[in-house]
Amino acid sequence: MQIRNGLRMLAHPGQLYEAFTRSQLYRSVIRNPWPTNARTRALAVMGSVFLHLQPTRTRPEAIKITYTWGLGGISFLFFLILTLTGVLLMFYYVPQVPLAYQNMLDLQGSVSFGQLMRNMHRWAAHGMVIVVFLHMCRVFYTGSYRPPREFNRIVGVILLVLTFLLSFTGYLLPWDQLSYWAVTVGTNMVGSTPFLGGLVQFLLLGDKTVGQNTLIRFYTLHVIALPLLLSLFLSVHFWRIRKDGFSRGL
Ligand code: HEM
Missing domain, CATH: 1.20.810.10 (Cytochrome Bc1 Complex; Chain C)
Structure with missing residues (x-):
């Protein structure tokens, strides 16, 4: 049964991708969805060590x-x-x-x-x-x-x-x-x-x-x-x- 489900997913790459992004492994690495608004952008910054190194706000003329x-x-x-x-x-x-x-x-x-x-x-x-x-x-x-x-x-x-x-x-x-x-x-x-x-x-x-x-x-x-x-x-x-x-x- 499981093999048949797996094969069916392989036939539909979209479904396979969706199953992968819902898996525990994927969600332990990529914790937030793609940022589309101020809230999800803030979440992405706070959750990433590299983005978190930047100042919270920077005036364009300062850089x-x-x-x-x-x-x-x-x-x-x-x-x-x-x-x-x-x-x-x-x-x-x-x-x-x-x-x-x-x-x-x-x-x-x-x-x-x-x-x-x-x-x-x-x-x-x-x-x-x-x-x-x-x-x-x-x-x-x-x-x-x-x-x-x-x-x-x-x-x-x-x-x-x-x-x-x-x-x-x-x-x-x-x-x-x-x-x-x-x-x-x-x-x-x-x-x-x-x-x-x-x-x-x-x-x-x-x-x-x-x-x-x-x-x-x-x-x-x-x-x-x-x-x-x-x-x-x-x-x-x-x-x-x-x-x-x-x-x-x-
Ligand atoms: C290994 C040596 C150093 C590294 C890698 C380093 C790196 C940086 C970086 C990346 C910045 C951000 C903006 C920019 O590029 O100017 C910065 C800012 C700054 N650095 Fe350094 N730095 C070093 C040595 C120094 C020294 C020798 C001084 C002064 C005696 C200094 C004082 C400052 C200050 C006060 C700021 C803030 C500047 C501002 O807000 O305009 N740094 N540093």
Whole structure:
């Protein structure tokens, strides 16, 4: 009997579709019908994690491209590209002094799309530093740091510092002359800071000079600690934008 019913439904695709949309499985994924009025639209927004991330109301002029220049969004796009290419790079890179530099050469010479992956990571990193800085300038220029957004501006400054730190820690990983000396100079500058400078320099290096201990510390900071912190503060940043709304016209 059931087989005959099933076959009958197959003969009528419309009925099959209707039975599918009424099934428990379908309704556990798609909870609301297609929104056709204000109520069902509100239900759809509240039931979707992605739509729910948007502010409840936005004035059209606030998201004009010539107001934000999309700089916050572009920064986030760079972060996504960096995460994706960074995970792919982790498949090949070993943070050990005798291996790191050779890994980079092998990645470029022997791995399919290896050079592309590495270049995308590097250029997206440069891009993110520049664009986050420009985004901060835009926030300053349009006065978007004023209340009630002063808290989000502070979260933004933390994001800027984390972006710089990600860039700095990543710079050592290829383990070439440029990265070795850049980190030597950078950490010596930290060491010259009065009072705690020497201690922080030693904590960063894990030694008196740049070596294996430094490489593993920078690697751990670069691939785990800093991206996690950045993701955490990004969530707070986006949540505040949603709560405060965009600044234009206020
Ligand atoms: C990883 C770094 C960052 C990302 C991904 C990011 C992302 C965003 C996005 C997507 C927006 C929405 C509108 C837009 O595109 O401008 C925004 C707004 C905002 N951001 Fe950022 N941001 C970052 C860093 C910063 C920094 C460094 C500051 C300031 C010091 C800052 C302060 C703000 C403020 C105050 C707003 C609200 C602007 C308004 O309402 O007009 N953000 N951010």
